[in-house]
Amino acid sequence: MRRNRLTPYLFLIPGCTILGAFIFYPMLKAIWMSFTDYNMLSDPKFVGIENYKQLFQDDMFWKTLIHTFIYLVCVVPLLVILPIFLAVLVNQKIKGVGFFRSAYYIPVVTSMVVVGVIWDWMYQDNGMLNYVMDLLGVIDQPIHWLTSTSTALIAVMLVTVWKGLGYYMVVYLAGLQSIPSDLYEAADIDGANGWQKMIRITIPLLMPSVLIVSVLSSVAAMKVFDEVYVMTGGGPLHSSETLVFYIYKEAFDKLHMGYASAAGVILFLITLVLSILNIKFMSKEKTA
Amino acid sequence: MKKKWLIGMLLAFVMVFASACSSSSKETGSGGNGDKSNGKVTINFWTMQLKPTFTDYINGMISDFEKQNPNIKVKWLDVPASDLEQKMLSAVSSHTAPDVVNLPVGFSTKLVSMDALVHMDKALTKEEQDKYLKGAWGAYTTQDGVRYGIPWYVATDITMYNADLFKKAGLDPNNPPKTFEEAAKDAKTIKEKTGKYGFYPSLDLSLPLQYMVMMGAPLLNKDGTKAAFNTPEGLHMFKYFTDLYKKDLIPHSIVTDDEQKGVEKYAAGEVAMFSEGPQFLTQVKDNGPDAYKATKTSEAITGKSGKKSMTVQGLVIPKQTKHEKAAVKFALFVTNAKNQVAFSKLTPVFPSVEEALKDPFFTKVPKNAEPVDYARISGAKQLKDAEVLIEKKGNEDKWDDLQQAMFDALQKSMLGKESPKQALDEAEKQWNQILSE
Numbered sequence: 001m002r003r004n005r006l007t008p009y010l011f012l013i014p015g016c017t018i019l020g021a022f023i024f025y026p027m028l029k030a031i032w033m034s035f036t037d038y039n040m041l042s043d044p045k046f047v048g049i050e051n052y053k054q055l056f057q058d059d060m061f062w063k064t065l066i067h068t069f070i071y072l073v074c075v076v077p078l079l080v081i082l083p084i085f086l087a088v089l090v091n092q093k094i095k096g097v098g099f100f101r102s103a104y105y106i107p108v109v110t111s112m113v114v115v116g117v118i119w120d121w122m123y124q125d126n127g128m129l130n131y132v133m134d135l136l137g138v139i140d141q142p143i144h145w146l147t148s149t150s151t152a153l154i155a156v157m158l159v160t161v162w163k164g165l166g167y168y169m170v171v172y173l174a175g176l177q178s179i180p181s182d183l184y185e186a187a188d189i190d191g192a193n194g195w196q197k198m199i200r201i202t203i204p205l206l207m208p209s210v211l212i213v214s215v216l217s218s219v220a221a222m223k224v225f226d227e228v229y230v231m232t233g234g235g236p237l238h239s240s241e242t243l244v245f246y247i248y249k250e251a252f253d254k255l256h257m258g259y260a261s262a263a264g265v266i267l268f269l270i271t272l273v274l275s276i277l278n279i280k281f282m283s284k285e286k287t288a
Numbered sequence: 289m290k291k292k293w294l295i296g297m298l299l300a301f302v303m304v305f306a307s308a309c310s311s312s313s314k315e316t317g318s319g320g321n322g323d324k325s326n327g328k329v330t331i332n333f334w335t336m337q338l339k340p341t342f343t344d345y346i347n348g349m350i351s352d353f354e355k356q357n358p359n360i361k362v363k364w365l366d367v368p369a370s371d372l373e374q375k376m377l378s379a380v381s382s383h384t385a386p387d388v389v390n391l392p393v394g395f396s397t398k399l400v401s402m403d404a405l406v407h408m409d410k411a412l413t414k415e416e417q418d419k420y421l422k423g424a425w426g427a428y429t430t431q432d433g434v435r436y437g438i439p440w441y442v443a444t445d446i447t448m449y450n451a452d453l454f455k456k457a458g459l460d461p462n463n464p465p466k467t468f469e470e471a472a473k474d475a476k477t478i479k480e481k482t483g484k485y486g487f488y489p490s491l492d493l494s495l496p497l498q499y500m501v502m503m504g505a506p507l508l509n510k511d512g513t514k515a516a517f518n519t520p521e522g523l524h525m526f527k528y529f530t531d532l533y534k535k536d537l538i539p540h541s542i543v544t545d546d547e548q549k550g551v552e553k554y555a556a557g558e559v560a561m562f563s564e565g566p567q568f569l570t571q572v573k574d575n576g577p578d579a580y581k582a583t584k585t586s587e588a589i590t591g592k593s594g595k596k597s598m599t600v601q602g603l604v605i606p607k608q609t610k611h612e613k614a615a616v617k618f619a620l621f622v623t624n625a626k627n628q629v630a631f632s633k634l635t636p637v638f639p640s641v642e643e644a645l646k647d648p649f650f651t652k653v654p655k656n657a658e659p660v661d662y663a664r665i666s667g668a669k670q671l672k673d674a675e676v677l678i679e680k681k682g683n684e685d686k687w688d689d690l691q692q693a694m695f696d697a698l699q700k701s702m703l704g705k706e707s708p709k710q711a712l713d714e715a716e717k718q719w720n721q722i723l724s725e
Contacts, residue, residue, distance in 0.1 A: 040381040041402045125540055147541045149703060235544040237699045252374060254688055255398060 027268075034262035039255040051262035061263060063238060064246040067153060071160075071242060072221045072274075078161050079168055079217040080210060086165060087172035088202065101173075105166040112163070116230030119159045120146065123231075146232050149239035156227045156240050163227075164220070168213045175209035176202070211282040215275055222271045243267055329611045330361045331618060332386035334376075336601075339366035345634055353621050360614045380404060385606035387615040388622075390440060393427045394493075396604050397684035400436040406605040409435040411616050420623075423675045424640040427600035431512060431682035437602030438619050439640035441631060443565030444598045444674040445588045446666045448572075448659075452582040453560040457481035464561070464586045468503065468528060471561070471589050475537045478560050485539050487532070488554065488562040490547035494678055494691055496698050500525050501677040503591035508723075512681025515719035518712055521592060526701050526708035533702040543699050555579050563589050565599065566636040566663035573660070583659040585666045598674035600640065636660055638671055645671065686722050693718035 034051055038044035055061050090101045107115065122128045123145035130142040145155040179202065187197050203210075225244040228234055234241035234249070243263065251260035338346060350362045365386070367375050373395050379385045380399070391399070399405050408428070409417065412435075417425070420439050428437030451461035457478040465471040475486030489499065497507060505522035508515065532538045539545075539553065551568045553559040555576030566585070573580040588596045603619040605612065621627065628639030629647050639645060650668035654661055680687055697715035700706040706714070 039402065040377050041399065041404055144540050147544050149705075152544075232544050233546075235699070236703060237543075237696060237705070252377075255377075 030261045030264055033258050034265045036258045038257040038261075040257055041255075044258065047258070051259045052266075054259065055262050055266065060238070060241075060246060061243075064241050064243045067239075067241060068222060068224070068243040070153065071157060071224055072218055074154075075157050075160050075164075075221045076214060076217050079164050079221075080214050082161070083165050083168035083172050083213070084203070084206065084210075086169040087176055088198070090169070091173060091176045104169055107163045108166040110163075112226040113230055115159065115163055116227065119155075119162075120231055123155055146240075147236055149237050152232050152236060152240040156224075156231055159227050159231065160221070160224060164217065168217065171213055171216075172206060172209050175206045179205045207282070211279065214282065215278050218274055218278060219271055222267065222274070328359055328361060329614050330363055331388060331609075331611050331614050333362050333364050333618065334372075334386045334389040335364070335366050336372050336390045336392070337366065337369045342631075342634060345631065349622060349627055353618060356621075357614075357617065360611075360618065362618060380606060380608065383608060385608040387605060387609040387611055388619050389604055389606070390601060391437070391604045393437070393600065393602065394687075396428060396437055396602070397430075397680065397687065399604070399606070400430060400434070401685045404607055405436045406607055406609070406612055406616075407434050407436055408438055408605075408616075409433070411605070411612065412438070412620070416620065419625075419641050419643065421640055421642055421645075421671070423598050423671075424600050426598075426676035426679075428602045428604070430684065431680070437604040438623055439600050439602050440623050441628065441637040442598055442600045442640045442671070443567055443637055444596060444667050444671050445563045445565055446663060446670070447561060447563050447586045447589050448554070448566075448569060448583055448663065449561040449586070450554070450557065450559075450579055450582045451584045453478060453482055453484055453486075453557070457486075457560075461584065464584070465589060466587065468499075468589060468591050472528070472532060472537065474561070475532065476535070479537055482560075484557070485537065485553070485559045486561060487538060488542070488550040488559040489529070489532075489538065490545070490550045490562070490564075491529075491542055491695065491698070492545075492547040495547070496529075496694055497691060498597055498677045499529075499591070500694075502593055502595050502597075503528070504593040507678065508681050508683070512679075512683055513723055515716045515723070517719075518716040523708060523712055525591075526698060526712050529698060530701045530704075530708050534704070543702060566660065566667050569636060569660050569663050580659060585659060585663040587666060587670050595677060596670050596674040597677045598671070600676065601637075602640075632664075636664055636667075638664075638667060683723065686725070689722050690719055693722060 033044065035046060035048060036044035037047045037050070086104055090097055090104065124130070125142040125144060129145065130139070133139045133143070143151060145151050183201050183205075184197060187201060192200065223244055224242050225248065228240055228242055228245045229248070232240045234245050244267065247260045247263045247267070250256045250263065333350075335346065346364055346366075350364060353362060354360065372391070376385070376389065376391065376395070376399075385404075396405065417435070421442065424439035424442050425435060427439065429435050447464055449461075449464050454461040454464070454474075457474075458481060459474055459477060465474050471487050471489075478484060478486030489495070500507060500517055500522060503521050503525045505517040505519050505525060507517055529538075533540075533542070539559070541549065547564065550559065550562050551564065551571055552575065554562050555572045557576060557579045569580070569583065572583065590596055603622065605615045605619065609615050623640060625639065625641045625644040628641060628644045629649060631637065632639055632644070633649060638650070644650075645668055650664060653665060683690065694715050697706075697711040697718070700714070701708045701711035705711075
């Protein structure tokens, strides 16, 4: 009897050790570091809340925070809604659907560096996107996608959405396949059309998946870094610099470890609050 | 009750493990693997991105050194350029720094401002120091004259241009531009006649500051406490780039691209001319054989000051080393004339010791000469007049911020957010603020 009680915890030890050593310990240490002046070379000096005070007076911090929120507001709805339609499409019983499923998933497993390089070409002044738009007569002058302050952030967002679609599609696909088909048969008998079935059956029953996707995609949007790093380096004129990119620059270019940790702690708090709100709000809607 | 006890155990276990991780790293310093028991020391040598091209060269050099110094064993590690800073940082912060490192100036200045590097002006005799090019010492030297890195290989920017595109545009392919003004004029002709960009003056990293110095604007006042570039020459520099950009004579993406992109564009035949170190020609040769074949070289484009740039790669020795003497000995060996000439024969870089530059390899054009050979001779010729253009005057730790402030202001002007004058005034204001902090 006693042994039985102990066994599950023994199994938990390896996982907990790894999580503890590589996630929780660094997290706690970062929180501690945020109260110090630390450059990785000399010993950290405790400075209290000085880093936070400076941070709130730092224009770049606010600027990148705003960019991150813009990112969140634009990217998350697209990543919550678009994959539902994709999932419904590839949930049909037609020939070759396996091909489409994997095709939509390929961007997810492609390395961000490769994706960045490809889209960098697409966005060039003489690149694919400008060429097609010119052909269609939409533009006379090429759009400087990545090199104009007004479009750089949007161009990077598009890549995030493009790359993320497949992943969230799979989440929805799993949700779709757990919806019993007799509901649709009953709706058919009642004379419901496709749109009504979507609104009345599919979407309500997909709500748990929508919740997961919205939490996952908002956390991902708050943390966006790779796209920015590979494609614009935050430029031109910081117009595509996000909070995590700013933290990276402070920490590893300027060696302001304590300061960067403070910004990281703020990011953590924002993400935490957002996730809690998301879950509260969404689960209420589900029960309503 | 039992449960609580177990969770407590688990937590304790995790804590112990975590603290073991952080404390154990402190004890194994660089000397940890230096086996002193039989009088033999091991030094760790880090290079930046030399594998696999130079594996044989470095290994050969190490085995020669070990034969001459049977008491010293050299352990070589090659680190990709992009990882070097972070690897170095974590090594220094965990007290496991290597003994000899090929570390770029930019990052070394950060370490020296934290007093983490051995001072070479003390570790080397005057005679040993005088063997190196004077201009090359300019790189690894602080405001107070502390020399903290031994110059290894150096590069100087020369002009490389695509003679085919020059011909197509009706320009004389044997008379490339020598000044920024001529370059702008030729860029216009090339754009009009061929549709290609004539010129790619990269704005990566410290380059805007170098252009400023070349065009005759000093960056800082004498004692390095105030910005000094808000002069007619400085304004000219802002106007020059803004004008090129607005007239679409340089690629639009120049505001976000690094200098690597410029080399790629040149190799693809999209750009007719760029100023870089001759070592970039090997990339052009690999990626754009057509552009390579059409390449001619000449002395660097410069401005009113007539100055030519030199960049230096040096070897530094972290203060944490336990074998300073052996490390210095090895660093001197790596950078001696014989080894440097051999290195230059493998790749288009220049030696930092004067004696090596007298080798016929740098003075005589060989039979069946290729663009790389001409580039080497053009470069070696201007090396004596070349200098490190940027003097940081004691502001090493602020340099990133200063560089960024200048780049931001220049971008504002180029993107039309501000007039060149407004942008330059702002850059001056920003610099003075950063310098006063």
